[in-house]
Amino acid sequence: MTNTPIEIEGQPMKTLAYFLLFLVLAFGVILLAVVLGDRGAWYFAWLIGTPLIVLVSAAGAAWLDTQEEAAAKGAAHKAP
Amino acid sequence: MVNGTVVDLSRVQFAATALYHFLFVPLTLGLSFLLAAMETVYVTTGKPIYREMAQFWGKLFMINFALGVATGLTMEFEFGTNWSFYSGFVGDIFGAPLAIEGLMAFFLESTFVGLMMFGWGRLSRGQHLAVTWLVALGSNLSALWILVGNSFMQDPRGAVFNPTMMRMQLRSFPDLLFSPDAQSKFVHTSIAGYVTAAVFVAGVSAFYMLRRRHLELAKRSFRMAALFGVMATIGVITLGDALGFVAARVQPTKLAAMEAVWKTEQAPMPFNLIAFPDQKERVNHAAVQIPDLLSLLVTHSLTGTVPGIDALEKRAERKIRNGIPAVEALETLSQDPGDAAARAQFDAHAKDVGYGFLAQRYAANLAQASPQEIRRAADDTIPAVAAIFWAFRSMVGLGLLMLAYFVMAVLFTLRNVVQDRPRFLQAAVWMIPIPFLANECGWLVAELGRQPWTVFGILPTWMSVSDHSVGYMVFSLAGFLLLYTAFIIVEMVLMIRAIRSGPEPAHGGPVVHVAGAQEPHLGG
Amino acid sequence: MELFAGLQVTWWLLLGVLLIGLGVMVGMDMGVGTILRYVGHSDVERRVALNAIGPHWEGNQVWFILGGGALFAAFPLIYATAFSGFYVVMMLLLWTMIVRPLGFEYRSKIASPRWRNVWDWSLFVSGAVPMVIFGAAVGNLFRGVPYSFAWDLASVYTGSFLGLLNPFAVVTGLLALALSMMMGAVMLLNKTEGMLYQRAHKMAGWASLAAIVIFAAEGVWVGRIDGYRLVKAPAPGILQTPLMQMVTRAAGAWRDNFSAHPSLYLVPALGFLGMAGVYLATRAHRNLLGWWCGALAWAGVIGTAGAALFPFLLPSSSDPSMSLTVWNASSSRLTLLWMLGFTVVFVPLILWYTSWAFWVMRGKVRAEEIAHDEHAY
Numbered sequence: 001m002t003n004t005p006i007e008i009e010g011q012p013m014k015t016l017a018y019f020l021l022f023l024v025l026a027f028g029v030i031l032l033a034v035v036l037g038d039r040g041a042w043y044f045a046w047l048i049g050t051p052l053i054v055l056v057s058a059a060g061a062a063w064l065d066t067q068e069e070a071a072a073k074g075a076a077h078k079a080p
Numbered sequence: 081m082v083n084g085t086v087v088d089l090s091r092v093q094f095a096a097t098a099l100y101h102f103l104f105v106p107l108t109l110g111l112s113f114l115l116a117a118m119e120t121v122y123v124t125t126g127k128p129i130y131r132e133m134a135q136f137w138g139k140l141f142m143i144n145f146a147l148g149v150a151t152g153l154t155m156e157f158e159f160g161t162n163w164s165f166y167s168g169f170v171g172d173i174f175g176a177p178l179a180i181e182g183l184m185a186f187f188l189e190s191t192f193v194g195l196m197m198f199g200w201g202r203l204s205r206g207q208h209l210a211v212t213w214l215v216a217l218g219s220n221l222s223a224l225w226i227l228v229g230n231s232f233m234q235d236p237r238g239a240v241f242n243p244t245m246m247r248m249q250l251r252s253f254p255d256l257l258f259s260p261d262a263q264s265k266f267v268h269t270s271i272a273g274y275v276t277a278a279v280f281v282a283g284v285s286a287f288y289m290l291r292r293r294h295l296e297l298a299k300r301s302f303r304m305a306a307l308f309g310v311m312a313t314i315g316v317i318t319l320g321d322a323l324g325f326v327a328a329r330v331q332p333t334k335l336a337a338m339e340a341v342w343k344t345e346q347a348p349m350p351f352n353l354i355a356f357p358d359q360k361e362r363v364n365h366a367a368v369q370i371p372d373l374l375s376l377l378v379t380h381s382l383t384g385t386v387p388g389i390d391a392l393e394k395r396a397e398r399k400i401r402n403g404i405p406a407v408e409a410l411e412t413l414s415q416d417p418g419d420a421a422a423r424a425q426f427d428a429h430a431k432d433v434g435y436g437f438l439a440q441r442y443a444a445n446l447a448q449a450s451p452q453e454i455r456r457a458a459d460d461t462i463p464a465v466a467a468i469f470w471a472f473r474s475m476v477g478l479g480l481l482m483l484a485y486f487v488m489a490v491l492f493t494l495r496n497v498v499q500d501r502p503r504f505l506q507a508a509v510w511m512i513p514i515p516f517l518a519n520e521c522g523w524l525v526a527e528l529g530r531q532p533w534t535v536f537g538i539l540p541t542w543m544s545v546s547d548h549s550v551g552y553m554v555f556s557l558a559g560f561l562l563l564y565t566a567f568i569i570v571e572m573v574l575m576i577r578a579i580r581s582g583p584e585p586a587h588g589g590p591v592v593h594v595a596g597a598q599e600p601h602l603g604g
Numbered sequence: 605m606e607l608f609a610g611l612q613v614t615w616w617l618l619l620g621v622l623l624i625g626l627g628v629m630v631g632m633d634m635g636v637g638t639i640l641r642y643v644g645h646s647d648v649e650r651r652v653a654l655n656a657i658g659p660h661w662e663g664n665q666v667w668f669i670l671g672g673g674a675l676f677a678a679f680p681l682i683y684a685t686a687f688s689g690f691y692v693v694m695m696l697l698l699w700t701m702i703v704r705p706l707g708f709e710y711r712s713k714i715a716s717p718r719w720r721n722v723w724d725w726s727l728f729v730s731g732a733v734p735m736v737i738f739g740a741a742v743g744n745l746f747r748g749v750p751y752s753f754a755w756d757l758a759s760v761y762t763g764s765f766l767g768l769l770n771p772f773a774v775v776t777g778l779l780a781l782a783l784s785m786m787m788g789a790v791m792l793l794n795k796t797e798g799m800l801y802q803r804a805h806k807m808a809g810w811a812s813l814a815a816i817v818i819f820a821a822e823g824v825w826v827g828r829i830d831g832y833r834l835v836k837a838p839a840p841g842i843l844q845t846p847l848m849q850m851v852t853r854a855a856g857a858w859r860d861n862f863s864a865h866p867s868l869y870l871v872p873a874l875g876f877l878g879m880a881g882v883y884l885a886t887r888a889h890r891n892l893l894g895w896w897c898g899a900l901a902w903a904g905v906i907g908t909a910g911a912a913l914f915p916f917l918l919p920s921s922s923d924p925s926m927s928l929t930v931w932n933a934s935s936s937r938l939t940l941l942w943m944l945g946f947t948v949v950f951v952p953l954i955l956w957y958t959s960w961a962f963w964v965m966r967g968k969v970r971a972e973e974i975a976h977d978e979h980a981y
């Protein structure tokens with residue numbers, strides 16, 4: 001339904017534009033990391049730590065889904 | 081001369097409105113990232129339960145957010161209305177982070193919070209996820225700039241006093257932004273918000289599990305909150321230690337009050353686990369001490385010492401004597417900015433000019449300040465020891481309690497058995513107020529410990545206030561009391577109603593419910 | 605030192621831009637609050653009206669917060685002196701403004717008619733009162749405010765609360781109120797249909813006519829009141845305090861800038877053009893055009909005030925020589941420079957994502973949609 005950056009086959013100009021955009025973003029992130037790591041160690045730690053905390057808790061939820069599925073399968077095996 | 085009652089009432093009003101504001105802010109800081117986490121799972125797995133979670137917790141988020149925004153307006157006004165001398169004196173530095181907060185953070189947060197709520201049907205999944213992340217980023221950047229401002233009050237860096245303009249002026253913006261106090265305080269406060277949100281989400285989920293309602297939502301929310309919370313709590317404690325390390329260097333009086341250290345002792349110094357500080361007699365009653373621990377905690381070594389209050393007060397007395405000529409020179413300079421002799425006198429004593437201001441409160445004529453007046457001013461440099469000591473211990477104690485709680489929560493939830501531990505679930509519900517209490521204690525330690533200064537070592541609190549009548553202050557205090565009491569009642573009622581009625585059932589498209597049938601019709 | 609004077613004027617202009625943003629965006633939302641009970645007779649109609657601005661009012665309100673922050677950062681002495689001097693009025697402004705977020709957020713959470721009625725009244729108060737106070741505050745800049753400075757630049761306010769409610773200030777307050785009701789009505793014309801549209805249409809017509817009349821009357825009036833004139837002061841761009849200048853009062857002095865630069869008359873002309881444009885465009889149901897005309901009207905009105913007052917920001921009526929001006933109330937060069945850097949980066953970004961948010965939420969708000977959306981107001 002939407003045009004995500006992944007569906008850009010066959011549109012070389014658009015691909016190039018996205019490539020440049022992400023390249024600039026990547027350099028921005030590197031620059032930020034260099035400056036922050038140098039001057040603001042705690043700011044840098046926050047910037048790294050927050051996505052980490054979010055991702056770990058997200059992974060925990062995904063794991064719960066597999067645990068539940070496994071438990072449901074186990075129950076289904078036992079039931080008959 | 082400024083009226084002492086007005087100073088006290090202004091302080092009470094600011095403290096009360098800030099503490100009240102700070103009831104709502106931490107939950108916003110943390111819950112926004114938890115919402116982002118839930119929605120990230122929704123977008124990556126496509127399971128509708130996570131969308132339901134994001135929407136349900138989003139509803140509670142908004143109830144809290146409205147009061148955070150409303151009470152934040154008060155803070156934006158109050159520097160000008162009640163602390164006008166402060167505002168003129170440091171506006172050159174302090175105003176900048178406040179304005180940048182609006183430009184960089186609050187606009188982002190507020191614009192996207194509208195889309196986060198109203199945009200579910202209009203944005204693609206990826207777009208909506210980005211919006212939620214931007215709300216979280218915006219609210220935390222907001223905290224960043226406010227705390228950069230606050231850290232300037234604790235440890236004024238990047239500024240220099242200009243005697244012609246009678247104010248502090250910016251010297252280096254990076255020094256202001258990257259001050260160690262700003263860094264550790266921002267991270268400490270932001271993550272304390274994560275902890276607050278984690279306890280809140282885990283507690284409400286536990287409430288549902290106890291009643292066997294919305295089990296799928298509650299188990300997943302609890303799992304996410306527990307992991308989020310345990311990592312955040314470890315972070316808060318680490319940063320709390322870093323913050324103490326900073327305070328030891330730049331605010332020795334705050335540190336001495338936090339630990340109730342009256343006299344400097346030989347290293348390694350003992351730690352007061354429990355004590356009842358007596359400010360008048362300068363002793364601790366019924367102290368329970370742990371040997372060597374204070375040096376280890378504060379200086380991270382066995383050879384470091386913590387200067388006691390007696391020594392700090394003697395030092396303040398010397399600084400007051402040195403600062404008085406600077407203030408006298410300033411008075412001359414304001415009549416004649418070109419007076420070279422006055423300028424030289426000021427420059428010679430400039431580093432203690434703030435201590436000279438302190439003496440002004442008691443000595444109408446500074447040139448003839450008596451030793452008693454100077455001693456009274458020096459006595460002022462010691463903040464309220466018992467209050468700070470206990471606020472600090474409460475904060476640390478509650479923090480450790482939350483760590484223990486989250487470790488247990490993680491153990492139970494990772495084995496997916498938490499729903500079968502009713503006593504633990506009951507405890508989880510009772511934990512909900514704990515982080516809020518700890519946050520308030522943290523504010524008290526930071527701001528009571530800063531006294532008697534608004535800008536530490538430079539501008540005394542008593543000078544900073546606006547010159548209002550007692551009547552005006554009683555009027556505004558009464559207004560705040562009335563409004564804020566009504567607000568908290570309404571907020572609690574709505575929050576509890578929203579929690580009791582629970583999430584909407586899972587759905588793919590727009591929510592369909594029968595509220596339309598119950599719509600009341602008001603008379604035209 | 606050239607750079608410093610340039611920065612001061614730039615920040616004076618930026619403050620004007622922020623005030624225009626405040627008038628247009630916050631004024632529009634407050635206007636909807638003010639006319640809510642008139643345009644919306646049934647609960648459904650009122651909910652449609654609230655949801656028309658529902659996704660945007662939080663973002664719009666930041667124009668106000670940013671205005672306060674920018675004033676603090678760029679002209680700290682104005683922030684300090686005005687906010688403390690206007691204490692009682694500021695508290696009323698604050699208290700009415702902090703009720704507003706709760707009105708939006710909490711009103712439709714409970715279905716009791718009494719509950720919703722109370723919040724509808726609170727939205728009326730928190731829409732009308734702040735706009736009158738904003739206007740009255742600007743009106744008082746023309747009259748001057750009684751304050752002076754001690755040797756250490758501690759400001760002492762010597763007037764009473766009632767002194768701030770002089771006729772000129774109150775009428776300026778009514779102008780702000782009329783403009784905000786006009787913008788609120790135009791916003792509803794863009795976002796609603798049916799009876800709500802009909803009533804908003806009527807309201808937009810009356811409010812724009814009222815604004816034209818009041819603005820014209822004030823233009824005549826301002827020639828008869830005492831203005832302020834900077835007689836002697838250190839040159840612009842030299843770091844100075846309000847204790848270093850001489851200021852006199854003279855009838856009609858607020859016309860000085862216009863006499864010196866007649867092209868400035870274009871600014872009030874644009875204001876009138878905007879207001880008349882709102883009237884004509886809405887009569888023709890060209891509502892988007894009407895909205896932009898309304899924005900032009902705000903720009904013209906605030907620009908006129910700025911053009912008349914310059915370089916004064918806050919004249920002192922009790923001690924005219926201590927009046928605060930662009931030259932003596934600003935922050936230092938370094939602060940203004942850093943702040944300008946942030947502004948240049950972030951204001952275009954803000955305008956970009958704000959327009960995106962309006963684009964995402966484009967189209968009319970319909971009653972059925974609200975009934976089916978648990979997040980709606």
